[in-house]
Amino acid sequence: MxxxxxxxxxxxxxxxxxxxxxxxxxxxxxxxxxxxxxxxxxxxxxxxxxxxxxxxxxxxxxxxxxxxxxxxxxxxxxxxxxxxxxxxxxxxxxxxxxxxxxxxxxxxxxxxxxxxxxxxxxxxxxxxxxxxxxxxxxxxxxxxxxxxxxxxxxxxxxxxxxxxxxxxxxxxxxxxxxxxxxxxxxxxxxxxxxxxxxxxxxxxxxxxxxxxxxxxxxxxxxxxxxxxxxxxxxxxxxxxxxxxxxxxxxxxxxxxxxxxxxxxxxxxxxxxxxxxxxxxxxxxxxxxxxxxxxATRWPGRLEYILNEPHVILDGAHNLHSAENLGRFLREEGKPSHLTLVLGILDDKPYEKMLQFLVPTADRIIFTRPKINRNLDPAVLQRASKEFTRVETTIIDDVGEAAVHAIETAPSTGTVCIAGSLYVVGEARSCILKKYIK
Structure with missing residues (x-):
């Protein structure tokens, strides 16, 4: 062979x-x-x-x-x-x-x-x-x-x-x-x-x-x-x-x-x-x-990867983990001016996940990973209106969404990228190449 x-x-x-x-x-x-x-x-x-x-x-x-x-x-x-x-x-x-x-x-x-x-x-x-x-x-x-x-x-x-x-x-x-x-x-x-x-x-x-x-x-x-x-x-x-x-x-x-x-x-x-x-x-x-x-390390799960603004990566890829992330953002992390970058796969209970996540944000960018099981960001955007009145936008490419969120967030603010390990993986790769030498 x-x-x-x-x-x-x-x-x-x-x-x-x-x-x-x-x-x-x-x-x-x-x-x-x-x-x-x-x-x-x-x-x-x-x-x-x-x-x-x-x-x-x-x-x-x-x-x-x-x-x-x-x-x-x-x-x-x-x-x-x-x-x-x-x-x-x-x-x-x-x-x-x-x-x-x-x-x-x-x-x-x-x-x-x-x-x-x-x-x-x-x-x-x-x-x-x-x-x-x-x-x-x-x-x-x-x-x-x-x-x-x-x-x-x-x-x-x-x-x-x-x-x-x-x-x-x-x-x-x-x-x-x-x-x-x-x-x-x-x-x-x-x-x-x-x-x-x-x-x-x-x-x-x-x-x-x-x-x-x-x-x-x-x-x-x-x-x-x-x-x-x-x-x-x-x-x-x-x-x-x-x-x-x-x-x-x-x-x-x-x-x-x-x-x-x-x-x-x-x-x-x-x-x-x-x-x-x-x-x-x-x-x-x-x-x-x-x-x-x-000494334990576990990237992509409530991982603080950048400062000014703070950037948090968390897979939050199912209902239970979305609930944990929502609780962390409300009660523990308590970030100032939170931008949420969110993409979810089409086999997940996205409406219930949104219920835990979107009320924590001051601004939301919906995106989609490259995997073919991604959920149309427009579906997420429509569903989110039941839980929030903050500004929402769509940027299909995960890397572009992450960069836009980071570049437009205040230096004292926080960007949280979540909803799927595939989203986190693409965002993490982009952030490491662009911001971490």
Whole structure:
């Protein structure tokens, strides 16, 4: 097989998007078997849920790396460059390593059905982690859990963040149905941590854990946090499963990030203990936790990227995250003269998302990312009139919208770019090129 260039690999991979989503595990299992089962060469933490997966995954990976463990991190989607999905010890894999992984996976994609984009990227991640001798990998599901391509793993620990209605065509129309899909990552006797709070959804997770003899640790019952001062990035206390830590800090802004940190810390507590699924635990100390927590980075999620004016990037790509961003802008960040640059995909509950976001703004620019699932900005503009009377304009190109917002905002004002990770990715790329040398 002729070796492809990095650009050719990405062109082939991205072209697979048109084949959509296939929720089954046989294709991934076949590829991995023909690769020599790379997923069995490292220990894994498997994370599912609606929101917070990436923040929690990056925090756990940061703490493991601080503990001296060779750590892999697999997340999706990427913001700017494809390589962002594959992080080893805090560094993206190289273009050449992407090519090698793609060529290796493509050569054994010989099953009855060709692999989808996400199935290939997942098998590439496991191949890369095996090649780089990763000891622990933190793996985020793509969608759902039970039939997600990542669920081929036999992890040392499972984590389910929180739940809201999403991807109903694939996961179900009720929280109970969605909880059943997410709970599909729970394995026999493997500990599971959850931040799910809705009683009926939590009951599904508890029932699944009980049937699998999986020890279950729930937020608010097994562990909790307490903010010392109610302000952005304020210190907080952690009352854990067996560990109490005071005056902790996370660099990720937003009150919801304290809850995400609690889930990550509970995970690290369990990882530090020997058990049937974790015979050789990493050495994670309270000091390791403090340092790893402070070293966590997760771009594009309440990320302050510029000053004068302040520019905030936040994916806010579904109803729950839009609610979190709206709360942050109203109660925590409290920006002066806020310009909101907003683009949303056509499969999202945009009217309800607008309800949380547009009342916070003094000016709104509607835009659309280049992905074909973008929603017409004119639709957003019309729908926004129910919730605000401020000036609204349309600039189709995300980069142009971001630059216009920054150049016309007062130096003491704030620009928030949100509504989709694709919007944030395009805006971030433009801002880095134009304003950050």
């Amino acid at each position: 002729e070796k492809l260039s990095y650009e050719q690999c990405l062109e082939e991979l991205f072209a697979l998007g048109r084949f959509g989503i296939k929720l089954e595990l046989d294709t991934v299992a076949g590829i991995l078997e023909r690769l020599g089962s790379p997923e069995k060469t490292f220990n894994a933490v498997h994370i599912a849920g609606t929101n917070g997966k990436g923040s929690i995954a990056s925090t756990v990976a940061s703490i493991l790396q601080t503990a001296g463990v060779t750590t892999g991190l697999y997340t999706s989607p990427h913001l700017i460059k494809f390589n962002e999905r594959f992080i080893i010890n805090g560094v993206q894999v190289s273009d050449d390593e992407i090519v090698d992984a793609y060529m290796a996976v493509k050569a054994v994609d010989t099953g009855e059905r060709k692999a989808t984009y996400f199935e290939l990227t997942t098998t590439m991640a496991f191949y890369l982690f095996a090649q780089k001798k990763v000891q622990w990998a933190v793996i985020e599901t793509g969608m759902g859990g039970r039939l997600d391509a990542t669920n081929i793993l036999n992890p040392a620990l499972c984590l389910i963040t929180n739940l809201s209605i999403e991807h109903t065509d694939y996961l179900g129309n009720t929280l109970e149905e969605i909880a059943a899909e997410k709970a599909g990552i729970i394995k026999q006797e493997v500990p599971v941590i959850t931040g799910v709070s809705q009683p009926r959804a939590l009951a599904v997770i508890k029932d699944t854990a009980q049937k699998k003899d999986a020890p279950l640790y729930t937020m608010g019952e097994s562990f909790s946090t307490k903010a010392i001062i109610h302000s952005p990035s304020a210190p907080f206390d952690y009352q854990g499963i067996g560990l109490t830590l005071k005056d902790l800090e996370t660099p990720l802004p937003g009150a919801h990030q304290i809850q995400n940190a609690a889930l990550a810390l509970a995970a690290c507590e369990l990882l530090s203990k020997s058990g049937p699924t974790n015979p050789r635990p990493p050495v994670i100390t309270p000091e390791t936790i403090r340092k790893g927590l402070l």
